[in-house]
Amino acid sequence: MPGAIYAEGLVKTFGDVRALDGVDLDVPEGTVLGLLGPNGAGKTTAVRCLTTLLRPDSGRAVVAGIDVVRNPDAVRRSVGLSGQFAAVDEYLTGRENLQMVGQLYQMKAKAAKARAGELLEQFHLAGAGDRPAKTYSGGMRRRLDLAAALVVSPPVMFMDEPTTGLDPRNRQQLWEVIKQLVSGGTTLLLTTQYLEEADHLAHDIAVVDHGRVIARGTSDQLKARTGGERVEVVVHEREHLTTASEVLHGFGKGEVALDEHIRRLTVPVTGGAKLLAEVIRELDSRGIEIDDIGLRRPTLDDVFLSLTGHVAEEETAEGAEDTSAEGGSGTDSARSTRRKEATK
Numbered sequence: 001m002p003g004a005i006y007a008e009g010l011v012k013t014f015g016d017v018r019a020l021d022g023v024d025l026d027v028p029e030g031t032v033l034g035l036l037g038p039n040g041a042g043k044t045t046a047v048r049c050l051t052t053l054l055r056p057d058s059g060r061a062v063v064a065g066i067d068v069v070r071n072p073d074a075v076r077r078s079v080g081l082s083g084q085f086a087a088v089d090e091y092l093t094g095r096e097n098l099q100m101v102g103q104l105y106q107m108k109a110k111a112a113k114a115r116a117g118e119l120l121e122q123f124h125l126a127g128a129g130d131r132p133a134k135t136y137s138g139g140m141r142r143r144l145d146l147a148a149a150l151v152v153s154p155p156v157m158f159m160d161e162p163t164t165g166l167d168p169r170n171r172q173q174l175w176e177v178i179k180q181l182v183s184g185g186t187t188l189l190l191t192t193q194y195l196e197e198a199d200h201l202a203h204d205i206a207v208v209d210h211g212r213v214i215a216r217g218t219s220d221q222l223k224a225r226t227g228g229e230r231v232e233v234v235v236h237e238r239e240h241l242t243t244a245s246e247v248l249h250g251f252g253k254g255e256v257a258l259d260e261h262i263r264r265l266t267v268p269v270t271g272g273a274k275l276l277a278e279v280i281r282e283l284d285s286r287g288i289e290i291d292d293i294g295l296r297r298p299t300l301d302d303v304f305l306s307l308t309g310h311v312a313e314e315e316t317a318e319g320a321e322d323t324s325a326e327g328g329s330g331t332d333s334a335r336s337t338r339r340k341e342a343t344k
């Protein structure tokens with residue numbers, strides 16, 4: 001039996017661009033699928049097709065047991081969408097926004113009001129509930145957007161990059177809310193550019209690139225494919241790069257990646273902290289001065305590099321816009337959230 005979200009051979013083109021190039025998905029009821037991919041991979045297009053906002057050129061999709069092309073209205077009643085571009089009316093208060101959604105779903109005014117109150121509490125927005133949404137910070141806006149998607153407690157939820165551009169604290173808060181939500185049995189498809197986010201929230205991950213699913217599995221399976229942990233070293237002297245590279249090659253399980261400009265070397269390893277200590281001793285015995293060394297898990301970049309041979313693309317204007325919505329608190333990239341155990 002197909003899962004709560006099911007897609008087979010989904011294709012969607014925009015002129016010459018094949019945004020979706022035959023996507024297959026199957027998300028069992030009550031589980032979370034993380035759709036992981038760089039900007040332009042086709043994540044939003046997939047979400048828009050699955051939530052009936054776009055009609056696929058070909059292929060089939062069934063959500064909550066309903067065919068999205070044949071019966072879009074019924075699908076819309078069964079899904080919640082919280083997205084990169086989901087609409088929060090700037091001039092309405094948080095409370096009014098939520099009530100309006102309830103009424104769009106034909107709730108009685110009184111019920112919509114009660115539900116709005118509940119959600120404001122749950123999303124830590126009670127204090128700001130009667131202020132216009134345009135006064136909200138980026139994090140508050142995301143929470144309101146998520147709350148709006150939950151007004152009618154849909155059995156199937158879609159979230160399109162719910163935390164892109166949020167600072168770590170707001171991201172953590174949102175993760176907690178999402179975890180609570182799925183513990184109640186909701187089926188969720190979540191798109192993200194962050195392996196770490198998929199790691200926290202998703203049972204299964206599908207990696208998309210150029211409109212195709214290029215890998216799927218649990219987070220551990222993907223990381224294992226990517227070669228486990230990395231040792232990353234920044235040497236003090238540029239002249240030491242070659243020797244350091246030889247040392248790392250001896251300890252590593254794959255190619256040594258070199259960034260000459262910042263004198264950084266990275267190599268996949270197995271063996272954790274013990275191995276790290278050995279690397280430090282070896283570098284030291286060869287007289288190589290180290291500015292920084294650490295062990296980290298693979299990032300989205302590593303997964304991409306290993307799966308596709310190219311790195312995940314840089315942030316586009318879209319990502320930058322999201323960041324500025326947070327009041328310039330800075331981009332929290334997969335790179336900066338990585339675990340780094342600097343050793344002295």
Ligand SMILES: Nc1ncnc2c1ncn2[C@@H]1O[C@H](COP(=O)(O)OP(=O)(O)O)[C@@H](O)[C@H]1O
Pocket residue numbers: 014017018019037038039040041042043044045046
């Ligand atoms: N409405 C549209 N018109 C033209 N091209 C589009 C449209 N929507 C998306 N695309 C293109 O389709 C590809 C996939 O985009 P999208 O699904 O937004 O990717 P993602 O959400 O993974 O960043 C990109 O090349 C994008 O430029």
Ligand SMILES: [Mg+2]
Pocket residue numbers: 043044045084160161
């Ligand atoms: Mg997108």
